[in-house]
Amino acid sequence: MGGPEEAREFCGARAPGVLCLADPERHAYRAYGLDLAGAAEVFAPEVLIGGVQAALAGHTQGAPMGEPRQMPGVFVVARGGRLLLAHYSRTVADHGDPAAIRAALDRRP
Amino acid sequence: MTNAPRLTAGAAAPDLTVTAPDGAPIRLSSLWDERPLVLAFLRHFG
Numbered sequence: 151m152g153g154p155e156e157a158r159e160f161c162g163a164r165a166p167g168v169l170c171l172a173d174p175e176r177h178a179y180r181a182y183g184l185d186l187a188g189a190a191e192v193f194a195p196e197v198l199i200g201g202v203q204a205a206l207a208g209h210t211q212g213a214p215m216g217e218p219r220q221m222p223g224v225f226v227v228a229r230g231g232r233l234l235l236a237h238y239s240r241t242v243a244d245h246g247d248p249a250a251i252r253a254a255l256d257r258r259p
Numbered sequence: 260m261t262n263a264p265r266l267t268a269g270a271a272a273p274d275l276t277v278t279a280p281d282g283a284p285i286r287l288s289s290l291w292d293e294r295p296l297v298l299a300f301l302r303h304f305g
Binding site (some may be wrong): 153154157158161169170171172173174177178179180181182183184218220221222223224225226227228229230231232233234235236238242245246251254255 | 263264265266267268269270271272273274275277278279280281282285287288290291292293294295296297298299300301302
């Protein structure tokens with residue numbers, strides 16, 4: 151993962167108002183059970199199709215910074231530290247269902 | 260370093276120190292003490 155400078159630049163440009171944190175040694179990443187992708191997760195049809203669709207819509211991806219095989223994941227943590235949701239992405243293009251994340255946030259632990 | 264096993268809903272969220280944008284260390288639990296937290300691990304910043 152990138153360092154604090156990359157986090158600052160990324161959030162400043164793409165997610166202003168969001169607190170972006172850096173985990174350059176991947177300690178938190180590994181502690182949450184995340185791992186690097188294999189070929190199946192990187193070259194899955196949904197990844198390639200999504201990339202083509204994004205390009206046709208005018209969205210481009212810059213040069214990857216850091217480890218491109220890093221699998222994404224989303225976790226919703228309740229006050230006090232219990233997980234309400236743990237989403238491990240199936241492919242590198244899977245970023246979790248926003249409706250499921252919202253539903254987890256609306257749930258009372 | 261081996262990875263921890265996958266987590267499930269109901270489990271305790273691992274509490275570690277990561278780095279804030281200003282370079283200061285920040286404990287994850289400080290972010291979920293007052294309100295729920297969405298923690299998204301991204302693939303890369305490209």
